[in-house]
Amino acid sequence: MTTLPDWMRLPTGFFTHQLVDRPNPLPEAPETPERFEAIETRMIAGGLDRFVRRVDCGPAPRDVVLLAHDADYVEALERASDGDPEAQRRFSEPDTKVGPDTFRCALASAGAVVRAVDALFERSVRNAFCAVRPPGHHASRGRAAGFCYLNNVAIGALYAIRRFKLERVAIIDFDAHHGDGTEEIVAGNPKIRFFSIFQWPFYPNRRMEPTPMNVEAAPVEAGADGAVLREILETDWLPKLERFRPQLIFCSSGFDAHSEEPMAQLKATELDYAYLTRRLVEAATVVCEGRLVSVLEGGYSIGSLARSAVTHLQALLRTPEPS
Numbered sequence: 143m144t145t146l147p148d149w150m151r152l153p154t155g156f157f158t159h160q161l162v163d164r165p166n167p168l169p170e171a172p173e174t175p176e177r178f179e180a181i182e183t184r185m186i187a188g189g190l191d192r193f194v195r196r197v198d199c200g201p202a203p204r205d206v207v208l209l210a211h212d213a214d215y216v217e218a219l220e221r222a223s224d225g226d227p228e229a230q231r232r233f234s235e236p237d238t239k240v241g242p243d244t245f246r247c248a249l250a251s252a253g254a255v256v257r258a259v260d261a262l263f264e265r266s267v268r269n270a271f272c273a274v275r276p277p278g279h280h281a282s283r284g285r286a287a288g289f290c291y292l293n294n295v296a297i298g299a300l301y302a303i304r305r306f307k308l309e310r311v312a313i314i315d316f317d318a319h320h321g322d323g324t325e326e327i328v329a330g331n332p333k334i335r336f337f338s339i340f341q342w343p344f345y346p347n348r349r350m351e352p353t354p355m356n357v358e359a360a361p362v363e364a365g366a367d368g369a370v371l372r373e374i375l376e377t378d379w380l381p382k383l384e385r386f387r388p389q390l391i392f393c394s395s396g397f398d399a400h401s402e403e404p405m406a407q408l409k410a411t412e413l414d415y416a417y418l419t420r421r422l423v424e425a426a427t428v429v430c431e432g433r434l435v436s437v438l439e440g441g442y443s444i445g446s447l448a449r450s451a452v453t454h455l456q457a458l459l460r461t462p463e464p465s
């Protein structure tokens with residue numbers, strides 16, 4: 143009988159925070175508290191909550207946030223949340239409006255990712271799903287965009303590199319929208335490889351030219367289905383991932399490439415998310431003892447978001463096969 147290594151017996155963490163139920167500052171925005179509620183409700187209905195280790199997280203420390211963001215931007219976000227009209231002018235777009243809770247919510251989202259990184263290296267969890275809002279991948283060093291204020295995944299990656307002296311970290315972004323903020327923050331960082339699939343041309347229409355050396359960009363046309371995603375993963379990303387041998391893998395997990403999603407025109411299904419996650423878990427098993435931190439990004443059709451995120455969580459939970 144094969145004996146499982148100790149790390150394979152560790153649970154999956156479900157990292158969230160107390161402010162995840164706060165309303166979006168823009169009342170008509172599709173980025174709503176119902177997104178989290180639907181995921182949590184479906185997770186509980188499926189009995190998965192009995193198998194995850196739930197961790198309610200506090201704010202990310204300021205010095206950790208500043209690994210990914212300019213100090214003047216973070217100060218402006220805080221002042222805008224405190225009601226300073228001059229600072230609020232920096233957040234005047236409808237999808238970057240700031241309310242009284244925005245700064246604290248953004249800090250808590252980033253804090254959940256930082257806590258998940260610690261938990262992986264403390265060996266209290268094998269992998270993690272950070273069910274957080276606001277999302278982060280459109281936020282760049284000095285700019286909020288697309289309901290994102292602080293770049294949760296970039297903060298987590300840069301924190302992991304500093305705290306645990308990592309040399310190689312991978313970020314896989316499979317949200318339907320380009321993770322332009324993440325790309326800008328990590329561009330040129332030799333310790334980070336950023337893999338991003340996204341509908342193109344499409345919002346946010348901000349790609350760096352030329353594509354930075356450490357970025358693997360996979361633009362796909364409107365109408366692309368899950369077979370296209372699987373093909374890119376199998377033929378391009380997984381071989382590159384195995385050669386890069388990351389010590390930690392992050393996923394920017396947006397579920398808005400789903401066919402029911404009104405905010406994009408891709409045609410993925412829950413089965414594609416299950417497949418994608420299973421293959422990434424297998425890669426993490428081979429290269430980094432399973433260490434994978436998944437961070438919720440987009441996904442606005444509540445039904446398909448909840449089904450897809452819970453399918454993703456289920457795939458994270460499965461005990462990997464010993465090789």
Ligand SMILES: [Zn+2]
Binds near residue numbers: 317318319396439
């Ligand atoms: Zn998106």
